[in-house]
Amino acid sequence: MSVLSKFQEALVCLQAGRVTLPYPAQAQPVPAKFRGRPIFDAAKCIGCAGCANNCPAREILVFDVCQEVRILKYLGRRCTYCGRCADVCPEKAIIMSHEFENATDAIADIQQQIELFMSTCQRCGRCFKEPSPLEQLKLKGYRMDDLGNERWIYRSKAFLDEEQTVDDVNIELD
Amino acid sequence: MFARDKLNLLKAKFSSAILRADLPADNRLYVFVEPRAIKPVCQHLFRDLDARYVISIGADDRPYSGQFLVAHNFAFDRDHLLCSVLTHLPADNPRLDSIAGVVTAANWAEREFRDLVGIEPVGHPYPKRLVLPDGWPDGAHPLRKDFAWNQVPEGFDDEREFAFDEPPEGCMVVPFGPFHPTLDEPAHFRLYVEGEMVRGCEYRGFMVHRGIEKLAESVLTYNEIPMMAERICGICGCVHNVAYAQAVESAATIGVPPRAEYLRTIMLEIERLHSHLLWVGLACHIVGFDTLFMQSWRIREPIMWIAEKISGNRKTYALCLIGGVRHDITPELKAELRSILDKLEAEWTPVVTAVLKDKNLQARTRGVGVADKTACKNTGLVGPVARAAGVDIDCRRDHPYAAYDRVDFDVITADGGDVWSRVVVRAKEVFESIRIIRQCLEKMEAGPMQAVIKDELPVGRLGLSSVEAPRGESHHFVITGENNRPRRWRVRAPTYQNLQGVPAMIKDQQLADMTISLGSIDPCFSCTDRLETVDLRTKAVKVWTPEELVKMVRAKTT
Numbered sequence: 194m195s196v197l198s199k200f201q202e203a204l205v206c207l208q209a210g211r212v213t214l215p216y217p218a219q220a221q222p223v224p225a226k227f228r229g230r231p232i233f234d235a236a237k238c239i240g241c242a243g244c245a246n247n248c249p250a251r252e253i254l255v256f257d258v259c260q261e262v263r264i265l266k267y268l269g270r271r272c273t274y275c276g277r278c279a280d281v282c283p284e285k286a287i288i289m290s291h292e293f294e295n296a297t298d299a300i301a302d303i304q305q306q307i308e309l310f311m312s313t314c315q316r317c318g319r320c321f322k323e324p325s326p327l328e329q330l331k332l333k334g335y336r337m338d339d340l341g342n343e344r345w346i347y348r349s350k351a352f353l354d355e356e357q358t359v360d361d362v363n364i365e366l367d
Numbered sequence: 368m369f370a371r372d373k374l375n376l377l378k379a380k381f382s383s384a385i386l387r388a389d390l391p392a393d394n395r396l397y398v399f400v401e402p403r404a405i406k407p408v409c410q411h412l413f414r415d416l417d418a419r420y421v422i423s424i425g426a427d428d429r430p431y432s433g434q435f436l437v438a439h440n441f442a443f444d445r446d447h448l449l450c451s452v453l454t455h456l457p458a459d460n461p462r463l464d465s466i467a468g469v470v471t472a473a474n475w476a477e478r479e480f481r482d483l484v485g486i487e488p489v490g491h492p493y494p495k496r497l498v499l500p501d502g503w504p505d506g507a508h509p510l511r512k513d514f515a516w517n518q519v520p521e522g523f524d525d526e527r528e529f530a531f532d533e534p535p536e537g538c539m540v541v542p543f544g545p546f547h548p549t550l551d552e553p554a555h556f557r558l559y560v561e562g563e564m565v566r567g568c569e570y571r572g573f574m575v576h577r578g579i580e581k582l583a584e585s586v587l588t589y590n591e592i593p594m595m596a597e598r599i600c601g602i603c604g605c606v607h608n609v610a611y612a613q614a615v616e617s618a619a620t621i622g623v624p625p626r627a628e629y630l631r632t633i634m635l636e637i638e639r640l641h642s643h644l645l646w647v648g649l650a651c652h653i654v655g656f657d658t659l660f661m662q663s664w665r666i667r668e669p670i671m672w673i674a675e676k677i678s679g680n681r682k683t684y685a686l687c688l689i690g691g692v693r694h695d696i697t698p699e700l701k702a703e704l705r706s707i708l709d710k711l712e713a714e715w716t717p718v719v720t721a722v723l724k725d726k727n728l729q730a731r732t733r734g735v736g737v738a739d740k741t742a743c744k745n746t747g748l749v750g751p752v753a754r755a756a757g758v759d760i761d762c763r764r765d766h767p768y769a770a771y772d773r774v775d776f777d778v779i780t781a782d783g784g785d786v787w788s789r790v791v792v793r794a795k796e797v798f799e800s801i802r803i804i805r806q807c808l809e810k811m812e813a814g815p816m817q818a819v820i821k822d823e824l825p826v827g828r829l830g831l832s833s834v835e836a837p838r839g840e841s842h843h844f845v846i847t848g849e850n851n852r853p854r855r856w857r858v859r860a861p862t863y864q865n866l867q868g869v870p871a872m873i874k875d876q877q878l879a880d881m882t883i884s885l886g887s888i889d890p891c892f893s894c895t896d897r898l899e900t901v902d903l904r905t906k907a908v909k910v911w912t913p914e915e916l917v918k919m920v921r922a923k924t925t
């Protein structure tokens with residue numbers, strides 16, 4: 194009976210009452226496990242590049258300026274907030290924060306850069322033991338030659354053009 | 368058992384053409400045949416043995432075997448068997464007989480491997496370009512191994528126009544899309560309309576290729592792909608995440624711990640709840656019944672919150688790694704999930720009771736967008752679309768994965784084949800999902816969540832996995848490879864098949880029913896388009912010239 198069903202539907206609405214939350218006028222707390230913007234702790238990071246090697250979005254770049262200086266840069270552009278970087282970090286130097294209001298017109302607001310002084314491991318060139326062979330490192334110690342292949346991010350675009358976009362990634366070496 | 372039976376049947380008929388057969392498990396069958404036999408074998412499977420067509424895959428296998436590879440996948444749903452018919456083709460002349468003549472559902476898949484891998488389906492009934500952008504040069508095949516993931520092909524022709532087919536005699540052309548209020552994503556239907564009646568259409572899609580498959584086989588690694596796979600779809604992402612992990616696990620024979628299987632099942636069902644409630648709301652919205660749209664979305668919200676509590680995000684759960692899962696359900700969350708399910712059941716029951724008797728809604732959706740059993744068979748329709756037509760298929764029961772073999776549930780079917788039946792099926796499936804989650808919470812045992820993987824994965828193995836997404840079967844095919852990543856990964860989302868059924872559904876019905884007919888398959892264009900490099904060309908908007916558009920886009924991105 195259709196009229197009855199209309200009454201039932203009206204009842205469903207009436208019982209619901211008001212459900213709209215006062216966000217953003219009032220802050221909305223997130224659950225404890227929430228995966229927000231990853232935040233890097235420069236004091237804990239050992240520069241193993243485990244995070245960079247396992248970031249599906251290629252959001253973390255590792256750049257060796259010279260034998261002793263390694264720069265780790267979080268680009269903050271297309272991070273998927275998957276939390277894999279925090280998972281694999283052996284030093285727990287990355288936390289998935291509760292920040293989600295990350296819209297900005299200045300990308301530097303969410304970018305992070307860590308400069309690390311490195312010393313050479315004579316044995317393997319690494320200081321990260323991967324959890325399983327699936328997380329294996331492609332980036333050993335100070336191998337510069339791998340950078341061009343694996344570590345750079347290419348910007349995806351809506352059209353084709355000539356210029357490769359390596360230059361797009363601007364590492365400031367001050 | 369069944370795998371061997373089917374193989375024997377094939378051997379009896381085609382013994383000389385069968386080169387090799389692998390039966391890695393009772394529910395998987397890989398048959399390698401000679402190229403000349405591919406069409407008769409597929410015809411035999413599809414017509415005589417009544418297999419369901421799933422997908423065709425083309426792969427560039429030249430670096431490994433010196434040849435190209437084509438696989439046609441079929442499913443024997445009642446026998447719980449997924450079967451793949453494979454053939455190798457010579458590197459210098461990759462051609463094989465098209466099966467689209469006998470298996471209509473293979474129409475797109477064959478055009479896709481023609482575009483992307485450059486394997487020619489000889490005798491294809493409609494060999495038009497499908498996936499690549501219009502200006503893409505002929506002869507450049509981006510899924511070939513000698514085509515780098517970031518390569519820009521020579522001779523991209525901005526001027527090249529898409530050649531539309533001629534409309535039939537006496538019909539007007541009404542463009543629908545690429546941007547349309549009922550489409551959340553770009554797709555273009557060119558409707559042939561006679562008076563108010565739709566007589567046919569031409570579909571033009573694949574406007575949002577994102578190159579995920581190419582990325583996976585050239586840049587990402589095994590454990591990075593699940594997070595990317597999840598982003599194939601914004602609604603049923605977890606489905607792709609699980610399906611990919613399972614395909615790799617099946618290829619590399621990795622056993623998943625039982626607790627992880629239960630957790631996968633629970634998260635998949637949570638996702639189904641959210642998707643069904645979302646879709647019922649959307650379908651009502653399309654036909655102008657916004658009250659129910661609001662209410663079903665309100666009822667859905669607690670599901671999103673509990674998903675966020677369990678996984679850390681409302682929608683992108685980032686659940687699976689190869690061999691396990693990342694998020695656990697603590698006893699507190701268990702209790703909370705239980706109470707949310709109780710509330711959901713209590714709230715959804717009156718809605719369904721009311722809706723099932725709602726004459727207005729029925730008047731708007733009954734007899735609209737009909738796809739009957741024959742259409743389901745021929746175009747390979749899956750999920751609620753098939754079940755609404757009385758085709759009793761559901762991968763959860765037919766090809767059990769995760770913990771579905773340990774829970775009880777009913778497969779809901781209806782017999783109208785129309786939009787109304789789809790509403791009924793999806794509205795009722797909500798209760799089955801609730802049942803499944805409750806049983807999982809009951810049965811889930813303590814234990815590890817991740818299998819220990821000590822060695823690199825074996826190379827060159829094949830893996831198949833079908834997962835029942837809210838909209839239908841999502842099928843993943845994987846060939847494992849070197850460098851910690853697969854050689855080939857092919858995703859077939861349910862919309863890939865269901866969209867091919869749309870022209871038949873809208874034929875000879877009112878133009879005004881187009882929106883809900885299309886909406887009723889719950890189309891997901893980003894799933895369907897997932898593929899290749901570069902893209903997005905909005906030339907269909909004729910007010911702008913392509914040059915102007917390109918200029919505009921460039922101005923914006925720099």
Ligand code: SF4
Nearest residue numbers: 248272273275276278
């Ligand atoms: S959260 Fe995921 S996408 Fe973001 S930086 Fe970490 S690993 Fe990369």
Ligand code: SF4
Nearest residue numbers: 238239241242244282
């Ligand atoms: S994984 Fe951790 S320690 Fe290693 S480079 Fe990344 S942040 Fe630093």
